[in-house]
Amino acid sequence: GAVVSQHPSWVICKSGTSVKIECRSLDFQATTMFWYRQFPKKSLMLMATSNEGSKATYEQGVEKDKFLINHASLTLSTLTVTSAHPEDSSFYICSASTRRANQPQHFGDGTRLSIL
Amino acid sequence: AQTVTQSQPEMSVQEAETVTLSCTYDTSESDYYLFWYKQPPSRQMILVIRQEAYKQQNATENRFSVNFQKAAKSFSLKISDSQLGDAAMYFCAYRIYQGGGADGLTFGKGTHLIIQP
Secondary structure (H helix, E strand, O other), X not given: OOOEEEEOOEEEEOOOOOEEEEEEEOOOOOOEEEEEEEOOOOOEEEEEEEEOOOOOEEOOOOOOOXXXXXXXXXXXXXXXXXXXXXXXXXXXXEEEEOOOOOOOOEEOOOEEEEEO | XXXXXXXXXXXXXXXXXXXXXXXXXXXXXXXEEEEXXXXXXXXXXXXXXXXXXXXXXXXXXXXXXXXXXOOOOEEEXXXXXXXXXXXXXXXXXXXXXXXXXXXXXXXXXXXXXXXXX
């Protein structure tokens, strides 16, 4: 089956630093990638949708300048949490999809981000 | 806006028994997809089953089946012969169909399924 690799799986960093999370589709061309956020014991909330070669579309309430998304190729999207603060601590999950509507999204294994 | 509601925060079932997880959704669209995802403690999202709204036949995958009632906007998951490995959070999810895969999923709040040996 399709494989999506997300890296790192866990990161701890100091408040004020920026953290980059990578999402790679390993065996298919991901024209669209999605970034979700999950708080402990909560559901997944869609943060943004990125299409290869164009600007990401952010959901309402998600700060564009805080969460920078780049989707420069058909196999790689990155999420950069800028000037991270403790309230940004969360579990971030990416998923990848092709343009075919009947294909499911393929999820990465997620990144646990802890800001001290 | 679309919403997905899972009214059961937690369900418990004896091993080998059958359990049904509920999900309702609200949408004004006629074409869409519905999914059930399983999230074990590893937090990996695993697709259990999916249903295309235009198909009347309920989807089945081995021990997992759905009861899709489009008019009632209901999409329940039935797990037969429950196994210890089925213990996990189960999320119902919705995705609009717009001729492409470029739409994110809307998730319900999840149901924590406990399997008692």
